[in-house]
Amino acid sequence: MVIQADKPACAVVVSLNDFKNINAHFGQTIGDVLLRQLACFLKTTLEDIPVYRTSGDRFTFILTEKDLPRTEALIHTIHGRLEHTWHTHNVECRLSASIAIADIAYAEGSLETAIRSTEYALAECKKNPEMVYCRYEPHLRAAENRRAAVKNALEDALAKDGFQILYQPIWSVGAQRFTQAEALLSLPFDAIKLDKGLVWTVMGNPDKEHFIRHLVHGFLALDRHVVAEGVETQEQLDYISQCGCDLIQGYFFSKPLKPED
Known part of the structure; x- marks a missing residue:
């Protein structure tokens, strides 16, 4: 009826987090009492605004035009x-x-x-526990639609064998030869990768260059290989080698290749 009236209004959903743990730990009887306590608190706080229990641990109310100015205050009270x-x-x-x-x-x-x-906004709020509340904006739906499109595209590609694995050689500074290659659909678990953004932005900045050297040596001390990616110039190669990276990949050596290449 509120939608059909086409007047300013908003729906507010209060969804308890991990309430199943309350039932599991204290029992469903205690859980039911707590739900009743919360319901009574909401009814008292909202006064003449109807509040509905719309699922096991979820309460919903609608603020119409006269109550909209109170939205922020009500949310912060709850x-x-x-x-x-x-x-x-x-x-x-x-x-x-x-x-x-x-x-x-x-x-x-x-x-x-x-x-x-409301589901989009609720999901976003649950992902960010520090948020007091999340107000739905159209960009949330766009992001959700994009995630759904990517998921569908991946499922379609899997069904139709639409993936191609490329391999990018990795240069060993110590051996002075290619000793391994990275399949670009996965990462090695025994190595730490330095993102190419790091390699590109630290060049010429003494403070950042000093930080990267310490970072690399810290990883090496943990017995992890350090792979620097995105190396495209001799200058970058010289710098990253001096930092102590023992494995290097990038267009300076090779672009990603098909397995036969």
Whole structure:
């Protein structure tokens, strides 16, 4: 009805984090009491705004035009209460929650889109525990769509044998020859790689060059090979060799090649 009214409004979802651990540790009876306590707190805080339990550990309410100015204050009140302990049946515990906000304007007149919007924001909030809340913005959907497109493309490529593995030779400074190659779909587990961005940006900066030397020697002390990637010039090769890197790859030696090459 709120969507159909096409007036300013937002949906707010409060989703408890890891609540299954509460049930597992204290029992479902205690868990139910805590849910009731949270529900009563929300009802009291929201006053005349209806609040709904929309799944086992999730509560949802809708702020219409007259309540929108209170959004920030209400969220911080809820978040503030969750920072304190809850007591029941001689049990004391803490609850944490992810909070998502989705403006109805982004729902495009669709209930499904509105629900999806809150899910996007909720997922983003759960990935970033330091966030008090996450407000849905269209770029979240774009990022999710891109992830889905990449996933579909990968699955399609796997099904149709659409991957090609290339190998890039790695030069051994000690042996003065190519001793191994990296398959570009995976990394060696016994080696630390220095990103080419490091190799390119430290050149000519004494402080950064000094830092890289110490970094490389620290890894070598841990009995790990250090592979410097992105080496394209003699100057870079000389510098990175002086730093102590024992394995080097980059266009100075070779581009990625097909297995037969």
